[in-house]
Amino acid sequence: MNSVSRSRRRxxxxxxxxxxxxxxxxxxxxxGGSGEGDTVVIxxxxxxxxxxxxxxxxxxxGLEMAIDDLNADxxxxxxxxxxxxxxxxxxxxAPSTAASNAQRLADQDKAPVVVSPNAGAIKxxxxxxxxxxxxxxSAYTSDPAIVQADNPLTMMIPPNFESYAEEFxxxxxxxxxxxxxxxxxxSEYGQQWTKSIKDAWSxxxxxxxGDNSVDYATVSDFAGPVSKALSEKPDxxxxxxxxxxxxxxxxxxxxxxxxGSFLVMDQxxxxxxxxxxxxxxxxxxxxxxxxxxxxxxxxxxxLKKFAEKAGEKKVPxxxxxxxxxGIAIIAKAMEAAGTTDDPEKIREAISEALPxxxxxxxxxxxxxxxxxxxxxxxPNLEATFLNEDGKYTKVxxxxxxxxx
Amino acid sequence: MTLFIQQLFNxxxxxxVYCLAAIGLTLVFxxxxxxxxxxxxxxxxxxYITYFFLTTVGVPxxxxxxxAAIMLFIVGVGLERLVFHPLRNSPHTHHMIAxxxxxxxFQALAQAIWGADFRRMDTPITGExxxxxxxxxxxxIVIIVTAVIVLALLALFIKRSIHGxxxxxxxxxxxxxxxxxxxxxxxxxLTLGLSALLATIAAGLVAPINLLSxxxxxxLNLKVFAIIILGGLxxxxxxxxxxxxxxxxxxxxxxxxxxxxxEAVAFIVLVAVLAIKPNGLFTKAVxx
Numbered sequence: 211m212n213s214v215s216r217s218r219r220r221x222x223x224x225x226x227x228x229x230x231x232x233x234x235x236x237x238x239x240x241x242g243g244s245g246e247g248d249t250v251v252i253x254x255x256x257x258x259x260x261x262x263x264x265x266x267x268x269x270x271x272g273l274e275m276a277i278d279d280l281n282a283d284x285x286x287x288x289x290x291x292x293x294x295x296x297x298x299x300x301x302x303x304a305p306s307t308a309a310s311n312a313q314r315l316a317d318q319d320k321a322p323v324v325v326s327p328n329a330g331a332i333k334x335x336x337x338x339x340x341x342x343x344x345x346x347x348s349a350y351t352s353d354p355a356i357v358q359a360d361n362p363l364t365m366m367i368p369p370n371f372e373s374y375a376e377e378f379x380x381x382x383x384x385x386x387x388x389x390x391x392x393x394x395x396x397s398e399y400g401q402q403w404t405k406s407i408k409d410a411w412s413x414x415x416x417x418x419x420g421d422n423s424v425d426y427a428t429v430s431d432f433a434g435p436v437s438k439a440l441s442e443k444p445d446x447x448x449x450x451x452x453x454x455x456x457x458x459x460x461x462x463x464x465x466x467x468x469x470g471s472f473l474v475m476d477q478x479x480x481x482x483x484x485x486x487x488x489x490x491x492x493x494x495x496x497x498x499x500x501x502x503x504x505x506x507x508x509x510x511x512x513l514k515k516f517a518e519k520a521g522e523k524k525v526p527x528x529x530x531x532x533x534x535x536g537i538a539i540i541a542k543a544m545e546a547a548g549t550t551d552d553p554e555k556i557r558e559a560i561s562e563a564l565p566x567x568x569x570x571x572x573x574x575x576x577x578x579x580x581x582x583x584x585x586x587x588x589p590n591l592e593a594t595f596l597n598e599d600g601k602y603t604k605v606x607x608x609x610x611x612x613x614x
Numbered sequence: 615m616t617l618f619i620q621q622l623f624n625x626x627x628x629x630x631v632y633c634l635a636a637i638g639l640t641l642v643f644x645x646x647x648x649x650x651x652x653x654x655x656x657x658x659x660x661x662y663i664t665y666f667f668l669t670t671v672g673v674p675x676x677x678x679x680x681x682a683a684i685m686l687f688i689v690g691v692g693l694e695r696l697v698f699h700p701l702r703n704s705p706h707t708h709h710m711i712a713x714x715x716x717x718x719x720f721q722a723l724a725q726a727i728w729g730a731d732f733r734r735m736d737t738p739i740t741g742e743x744x745x746x747x748x749x750x751x752x753x754x755i756v757i758i759v760t761a762v763i764v765l766a767l768l769a770l771f772i773k774r775s776i777h778g779x780x781x782x783x784x785x786x787x788x789x790x791x792x793x794x795x796x797x798x799x800x801x802x803x804l805t806l807g808l809s810a811l812l813a814t815i816a817a818g819l820v821a822p823i824n825l826l827s828x829x830x831x832x833x834l835n836l837k838v839f840a841i842i843i844l845g846g847l848x849x850x851x852x853x854x855x856x857x858x859x860x861x862x863x864x865x866x867x868x869x870x871x872x873x874x875x876x877e878a879v880a881f882i883v884l885v886a887v888l889a890i891k892p893n894g895l896f897t898k899a900v901x902x
Contacts, residue, residue, distance in 0.1 A: 428832075429877075434876075458734075
């Protein structure tokens with residue numbers, strides 16, 4: 211008797227809960243349509259927990275800053291005011307999770323654009339973004355395989371990493387010498403970089419020692435790998451992974467007496483590295499130009515706003531700055547296309563929208579064209595050499611083609 | 615030769631850290647009979663709390679490690695009371711799932727408090743020593759010396775003190791120990807507390823030469839499991855020998871063969887031990 215009434219009670223409460231959910235759902239649907247202007251969801255799937263969380267957070271800050279600024283300025287599509295809204299999902303760096311997150315954002319939240327900051331994830335998303343679902347993927351990765359895939363709904367934001375190898379090699383050779391040691395990280399991206407540097411270095415007539423790549427995420431003490439790399443008596447060392455462990459490796463190399471030059475992979479940012487080690491340990495290095503060294507029209511204000519949002523101590527990186535630019539480009543393309551829900555038209559309108567983007571959103575090498583495959587190209591790409599006086603000198607980079 | 619000396623010291627320092635972390639894990643296995651998968655997370659938490667006292671509060675380095683170790687002892691006791699004790703009569707899979715849950719909880723907690731960014735802990739111990747031509751940083755010497763002292767104290771505690779002896783008694787025979795009046799529940803709490811305390815000392819020592827992040831315990835977790843399986847689950851000498859052996863094997867193969875093999879050596883050893891001598895080098899536990 212008792213059990214019967216309990217099960218009935220449970221069924222009743224289940225029905226009540228369902229009813230409540232249904233009510234809220236209709237209420238939400240009604241609210242969205244009748245408000246002042248439409249709300250458009252910008253989707254974001256990235257690592258927000260686990261080992262890549264810091265990276266994912268940096269990207270997210272850029273997206274949030276852009277959306278706040280754009281909403282404050284007002285976005286108007288086809289005569290109607292539009293409010294942008296960011297919806298973020300955690301994919302813990304797993305491509306399969308990223309793809310299902312992207313699908314969810316596109317189907318449930320009707321996001322016309324999904325941002326993803328990881329090559330593997332983007333490749334997975336490219337399987338579903340034009341076909342099963344329909345959305346533009348705003349791709350934050352410098353792996354050219356993304357645009358080689360010929361996906362019609364891809365916008366690749368950063369420069370192709372292969373562009374750096376030649377200039378990095380020449381600069382490092384000039385300031386160090388002919389013998390290179392390889393001490394990059396063992397991630398897939400790190401290995402692509404290692405290969406690219408290896409090719410450029412031998413082409414420039416240098417010698418290369420054994421491959422001493424280590425997994426920056428799992429090594430407890432960098433002294434061992436560094437001692438080994440130094441035993442080859444190199445004049446230059448290729449390093450790179452996330453900024454902070456890279457800084458530790460360079461510090462250890464200087465401690466063990468290395469005097470030559472460093473080639474620093476683009477994942478590591480010299481100014482961010484200076485927060486964990488002395489600048490002295492980083493001198494004589496070629497790497498990507500810190501955001502704060504850019505002289506674009508919007509850079510100064512961007513740096514101020516970033517400090518307000520993330521705190522004075524945090525260093526703004528290109529993950530934040532380039533994604534900030536990326537969302538501004540997408541918003542402008544929506545305006546130019548006159549639609550917020552047709553990704554094809556938005557993608558098509560990017561090229562015509564680029565010159566119209568407000569100067570305040572130009573912060574980190576603003577692109578002036580988008581290739582047919584969807585790669586945003588900044589005409590004046592620059593890297594940097596951190597010299598003996600601790601000053602960043604600019605190194606112009608000639609961009610290579612994205613073709614294989 | 616210089617390279618060899620250099621790498622030997624690097625290996626010994628790494629071994630000290632592995633040992634301190636592995637001993638706690640093996641003790642917990644001996645007493646509670648569970649693989650505590652949250653061990654790496656306790657190590658991570660220990661590092662962050664040391665960092666907090668050293669950098670934010672500003673107490674001296676050694677004191678910061680001491681305070682953090684005591685706090686982690688309490689966390690360990692709490693973990694036993696709140697998670698493992700209520701599950702003591704359930705099947706073993708439940709412990710493992712609970713431990714994984716605790717691991718994610720601690721990681722999320724650290725990320726919520728300290729953020730996902732890497733953090734650097736500066737140490738007052740600076741400078742290098744020249745030993746037979748090799749440059750060894752003072753911090754690594756401190757790691758080796760502290761590890762030896764802590765291990766000696768631990769051995770003394772377990773062999774000579776009443777509380778320590780109860781741990782060994784429970785390891786040998788839980789029912790028998792209860793019959794002579796030892797409270798297994800108290801011993802379980804003491805053991806988990808002790809294991810968290812040792813992990814914190816290891817973390818406090820290694821943090822200045824590495825970085826803090828919420829996932830810093832993951833890599834160590836895998837290594838220490840390999841070590842205690844190599845040494846024999848539940849065996850103290852096994853954990854010590856295993857810790858140093860694995861660390862030196864790792865640095866030496868990375869130096870003389872390749873870094874990739876160095877990374878894999880722990881798991882090659884693990885597979886070999888499981889195939890040839892499944893009970894580990896120092897067979898002790900796993901009788902029941």
